[in-house]
Amino acid sequence: MFGHVRRTGRQVGKLDLALMGRSARLPRSGADEALKSLSKSANKGLLWFGVAALLAARKGRTRRAALRGVAAIAFASSSANLVGKNLFPRRRPAADLLPEHRRLQKRPTSSSFPSGHSASAAAFTVAVAMEHPGAAIALAPLAAAVAYSRTHTGVHWPTDIAAGTAIGVGAAFATRHWWPKTGDGRAEVAHETELPALDEGDGLLVLVNPNSGVSGEDPADDIKRQWPRATVVYPEPGRDLIEQLSDQLTTSPGDIRAVGVAGGDGTVAAVASVAAEFELPLVLIPAGTLNHFARDVGVDSTEESVSAVRAGSGVRIDLAGVRIDGGTDDTGHRWFVNTASLGGYPEMVRLRERLEGRGWPKWPAGAVALIRTLRHAQPIRVALNGKPHLVWMLFVGNGSYEPKGPAPTRRPDLDSGLLDVRYLRADIPYSRARFVLATLTGTLSTSHVYRQREVSALDVCLLDGEKRRVATDGEVGPLGTHFEFSSEPGALSIYRS
Numbered sequence: 001m002f003g004h005v006r007r008t009g010r011q012v013g014k015l016d017l018a019l020m021g022r023s024a025r026l027p028r029s030g031a032d033e034a035l036k037s038l039s040k041s042a043n044k045g046l047l048w049f050g051v052a053a054l055l056a057a058r059k060g061r062t063r064r065a066a067l068r069g070v071a072a073i074a075f076a077s078s079s080a081n082l083v084g085k086n087l088f089p090r091r092r093p094a095a096d097l098l099p100e101h102r103r104l105q106k107r108p109t110s111s112s113f114p115s116g117h118s119a120s121a122a123a124f125t126v127a128v129a130m131e132h133p134g135a136a137i138a139l140a141p142l143a144a145a146v147a148y149s150r151t152h153t154g155v156h157w158p159t160d161i162a163a164g165t166a167i168g169v170g171a172a173f174a175t176r177h178w179w180p181k182t183g184d185g186r187a188e189v190a191h192e193t194e195l196p197a198l199d200e201g202d203g204l205l206v207l208v209n210p211n212s213g214v215s216g217e218d219p220a221d222d223i224k225r226q227w228p229r230a231t232v233v234y235p236e237p238g239r240d241l242i243e244q245l246s247d248q249l250t251t252s253p254g255d256i257r258a259v260g261v262a263g264g265d266g267t268v269a270a271v272a273s274v275a276a277e278f279e280l281p282l283v284l285i286p287a288g289t290l291n292h293f294a295r296d297v298g299v300d301s302t303e304e305s306v307s308a309v310r311a312g313s314g315v316r317i318d319l320a321g322v323r324i325d326g327g328t329d330d331t332g333h334r335w336f337v338n339t340a341s342l343g344g345y346p347e348m349v350r351l352r353e354r355l356e357g358r359g360w361p362k363w364p365a366g367a368v369a370l371i372r373t374l375r376h377a378q379p380i381r382v383a384l385n386g387k388p389h390l391v392w393m394l395f396v397g398n399g400s401y402e403p404k405g406p407a408p409t410r411r412p413d414l415d416s417g418l419l420d421v422r423y424l425r426a427d428i429p430y431s432r433a434r435f436v437l438a439t440l441t442g443t444l445s446t447s448h449v450y451r452q453r454e455v456s457a458l459d460v461c462l463l464d465g466e467k468r469r470v471a472t473d474g475e476v477g478p479l480g481t482h483f484e485f486s487s488e489p490g491a492l493s494i495y496r497s
Contacts, residue, residue, distance in 0.1 A: 015158070015159070016093075016157040016158055016159055019151070019158040020093060020097050020098070020151065020154075020157065020158070021097075023098070023151055023152055024097060024098045024099065028099070028101065032101060032102050032152075035102075035145065035148070035149040035152045035153065036102070036104060036149070036153055038145055038146060038149050039104065039117070039146065039149035039150060039152075039153050039155075040104070042117050042120065042121065042146045042149075043117075045073050045077060045120045045124075047146065048069065048070075048073055048120055048121070048124040049070065049073075051066075051069075051124070051139065051142075052066040052067075052069055052070050052124070053066070054066075055069075055128070055132075055135060061131045061132045062131075062132055062135060064131045064132075065127070065128040065130075065131035065132040065135055065136075066128070067360070067364065068127040068128070068130060068131055068172075068175055068179065069123070069124040069125075069127040069128045070124075071127070071175050071179065071364075072123035072124060072126070072127035072168070072171045072172040072174075072175050073120045073123050073124050073127075073171075075123065075171040075174055075175065076116075076119040076120055076122070076123035076167055076168045076170075076171035076172075077116055077119065077120055077123075079119065079167050079170075079171060080114050080115070080116040080119040080120075080164055080167050080168075081110070081116045084111075084113065084114045084163070084167065085110050085111035085113065085114070085116075086111070088111065088113045088114070089111045089113075090111050090112040090113035090157075090160070091112060092107065092108070092112045092154075092155055092156070093112070093154050093155070093156070093157055095107070095154060097154060098153075098154040102152060102153055102154060103153060103154050104153045104154070104155060107154075107155055108155055112155075112156055112157060112160050113157070113159070113160050113163060114160050114163035114164040114167055115147070115150050115156045115160040115161050115163070115164030115165075116164060117146055117147065117149075117150050117156075117164065118146070118147040118150065118156075118160070118161045118162075118163075118164030118165045118168065119164040119165070119167040119168040119171065120168060121142075121143035121144075121146040121147050121165075121168065122143060122147070122164070122165040122166075122167075122168025122169050122172070123167075123168035123169070123171040123172045124139070124143070124168075124172075125139045125140055125143040125168075125172075126168065126169050126172035126173070127171075127172040127175055129172075130172065130175075130176070147161050147164070147165060148161070179364065186295075186296065186297060186298020186496075187296045187297070187298070187399075187410070187411045187412055187413050187414045188412060188413040188414075189315040189316070189317055189413065189414050189415050189496075190413075190415055191315060191316040191317075191415055191490060192313070192314070192315050192316075193314050193315060193316050193493055194312055194313070194314070195258070195281045195312050195313065195314040195493060195495060196257045196258060196281070196312060197309070197310060197311060197312030198227070198257065198258060198309050198310070198312075199310050200227060200228055200229040200230075201226070201227020201228060201229045201230030201309075202229040202230075202257075203229075203255065203256060203257030203258060204227055204229070204230040204231070204256075204257065204258050204259075204260055204283060204309070205230070205231045205233065205245075205248065205249070205252075205256045205258070205259050205260065206223055206227070206230050206231065206232050206233070206259075206260035206261065206262060206283065206285070207232075207233050207234070207235070207241070207245060207259075207260070207261050207262070207263070207267070207271055208220045208223065208232055208233070208234055208262045208263065208287070209234075209235055209261075209262065209263030209264065209267040209287070210234065211263075219262045219285060219287045219302070220232050220234075220262075222302055223260075223262060223285060223302070226302060226303075226306045227306070227309075230260070231256075233248070235267075241267070241270045241271070242270050242273060242274055245259070245270075245271065245274045246274055246277070246278075249274065249278050249280075256280065257280070257281075258280055258281045258282070258283055258309070258495075259271060259274060259275045259278075259280050259281075259282055259283065260282070260283035260284070260285060260305075261282065261283070261284065261285065262285035262286075262287040263287055264287075264291075264474070265291070265292055265293050265337065265338055265473045265474060266472075266473045266474050266475040268284065268293050268294075268337055268473070269293075269334075269335055269336050269337045269338075269472065269473040269475070270335075272319065272335060272337050272492055273319070273334075273335035275492060275493075276319055276335070276488075276491045276492045280493075281314055281493040281494065281495060282492060282493065282494045282495070283305055283309055283494075283495050284297060284299045284305060284494060284495070285299075285302050285305055286299060286300060286301065286302075292338050293337045293338055293473075295410070296410060296411050296414060297317070297414065297494060297496055298496055299495075299496060304497060305495060307497050308495040308496050308497045309495050311497065313495065313496065313497055314493055314494055314495045314496055315414075315415075315493070315494060315496050316415065316490040316492070316493050316494075317414040317415050317490070317491075317492050317494060318398060318399060318414060318415050318416065318417060318487055318488060318489050318490065318491060318492075319335050319336075319337065319398065319487075319488045319491040319492050320335070320336050320337075320340070320396070320397075320398035320399075320419060320485065320486065320487050320488065321333060321334065321335045321336070321485070321486055321488060322334050322336070322340055322396075322470055322472065322477075322483050322484065322485050322486075323483070323484040323486075324470065324477070324478055324480035324482070324483055325480045325481060325482050326482065326484075332478070334470070334472045334477050335472075336398055336472035336473045337398060337473060337492075338397070338398060338473050339395065339396065339397045339398065339401075339408075339472075339473065340395075340396045340470055340471065340472045340473075340485065341393065341394060341395050341396065341470070341471045342380065342382075342393065342394040342460065342468055342470055342471075342483070343377065343380050343391065343392060343393035343394055343468070344373045344374065344376075344377035344392055344393040347373050348366075348369045348370055348372075348373040348393070350474070351368075351369035351372060351373065352365045352366045352368075352369035352370075353365075353474065355368060355369060367439060370436070370439070371436055373393075374392065374424075374432045374435070374436070377392045377393065377432075379391065379392055379426035380392070380393075380394075380426075380462065380464070380468070381462070381463040381464045382394070382460055382461065382462055382463060383459075383460070383461040383463055384421075384423075384458065384459070384460060385455075385458060385459050386459065388463060389423070389425070389427070390425065390426045390427040391423045391424060391425060391426055392423075392424040392425075392426045392431070392432065393423065393424055394421075394422075394423045394460065395408075395420075395421070395422040395423065396419050396420070396421055396458060396485050397411075397419065397420030397421075397422075398419070398420075398487070399411045399413065399414055399415075399416050399418065399419075399420060399487075400412070400413070400416055400418055400420045400454055401420045404422075404444060404445070404452055405439060405444050405450075408420070408422075415489065415490060416454075416487075417456060417487050417489040418454040418455065418456060418487055419454065419455055419456065419457070419458055419485055419486075419487050420452070420454055421452065421453050421454070421455060421458055422450070422451065422452045423450075423451050424449060424450060424451075425448070425449045425450070425451065428448060428449060431449040434447065434448075434449045435447065435449045435450055438450065456486070456487050457484070457485065457486045457487070458484075458485040458486075459482075459483075459484055459485075460482070460483040460484075460485065461481065461482050461483075462480075462481040462482070465481070466481075467479040467480060467481055468480070468481075470483055
């Protein structure tokens with residue numbers, strides 16, 4: 001066995017010498033200085049951090065690509081430089097193997113195997129490709145040039161480059177362990193339905209919340225241009241939104257054939273509840289900051305809504321509701337289209353969304369928000385469907401969310417008839433630290449501190465007598481001690497092509 005290893009080592013050495021010889025025989029050119037400068041620019045990943053800063057300047061997938069790339073570099077660099085070089089010490093190529101004009105003035109003294117520069121270049125480029133393939137195609141020649149420059153300048157053997165590249169690719173894919181890449185696109189719905197076709201917006205009442213989304217951008221003009229016969233209204237200051245719309249629909253029976261909303265998820269939930277109550281279809285105009293619900297439904301722009309309204313195509317989806325202390329009015333019962341929460345979850349959601357608004361991807365934003373929130377959280381004694389529990393926080397989703405864990409990102413379907421219930425136990429030692437560790441290591445499925453279940457209804461009773469607020473779709477609701485959550489299958493019709 002050892003003889004085989006030695007023979008393999010000699011063969012690798014011969015291959016390295018042959019390849020180095022070929023590189024050394026290349027004629028002198030302007031590329032020599034360019035490759036030396038490029039090689040030095042990538043020291044300590046500075047080149048890639050600069051590229052990441054450029055990508056991060058633009059929101060969306062380019063910013064996600066930059067953040068995933070930086071995370072991959074961190075893993076690749078530590079694997080190559082802290083682990084690989086210590087486990088596999090190897091001498092650098094002799095300086096006289098290459099012409100003097102190509103040699104770096106300051107040669108590194110660490111182990112030659114593997115190449116940290118190549119690991120970082122491959123990690124960054126492959127990680128970027130997971131979020132933005134177009135950007136990765138542009139970066140690939142630069143990454144290849146950085147990797148080759150290490151041989152061209154005589155500081156790495158070719159097999160060092162190959163090993164570093166393999167480590168970088170592995171590091172990029174490893175980021176998906178902590179930061180899962182969920183499927184894109186709209187959620188599935190089994191129940192399609194025909195809805196009134198409103199070519200010019202005749203019979204359409206649209207509520208516009210100008211405080212949602214980007215400051216200063218009022219979508220009302222665009223809505224009137226697309227639907228000139230539509231009625232556009234704004235929230236009345238100091239008045240409950242649900243009450244306002246309900247009154248308008250009550251005084252205009254038969255005239256309104258559909259209700260539209262342009263705003264964030266909190267506004268959408270309020271209008272959706274009115275639409276469901278009056279059995280009217282909902283027209284969704286994405287005008288919020290994050291538009292979680294619009295993304296899941298599959299309506300990404302006003303133009304998509306216009307197309308669906310003109311065609312009269314739509315689907316029936318679930319709503320979820322929570323009854324507070326047995327209440328029946330608008331304050332005692334709240335609908336939600338996305339999520340509801342008790343305990344530290346409302347604060348975590350607010351912090352996570354602030355980070356997302358700055359361009360953070362959902363999973364890293366959720367992890368940071370979770371850690372900060374747990375530091376100050378107080379445990380809650382609750383009975384969940386009659387069984388006592390001590391929890392740090394409780395999450396209830398309208399439908400089953402993916403992935404499991406502290407940062408749900410999307411729903412594969414919108415008509416499952418189920419609630420996604422998640423909570424963090426507070427009745428075992430070091431539960432918060434164990435939860436964070438399980439989250440970072442991807443072992444939540446086997447952790448005793450995290451629980452997740454799917455039910456059609458959930459009864460939550462606070463056992464310590466202290467009233468708490470429930471948050472629905474990011475909006476903080478009234479105080480209560482008894483919360484009855486339920487799924488309402490097919491409660492809402494919504495236009496979708």
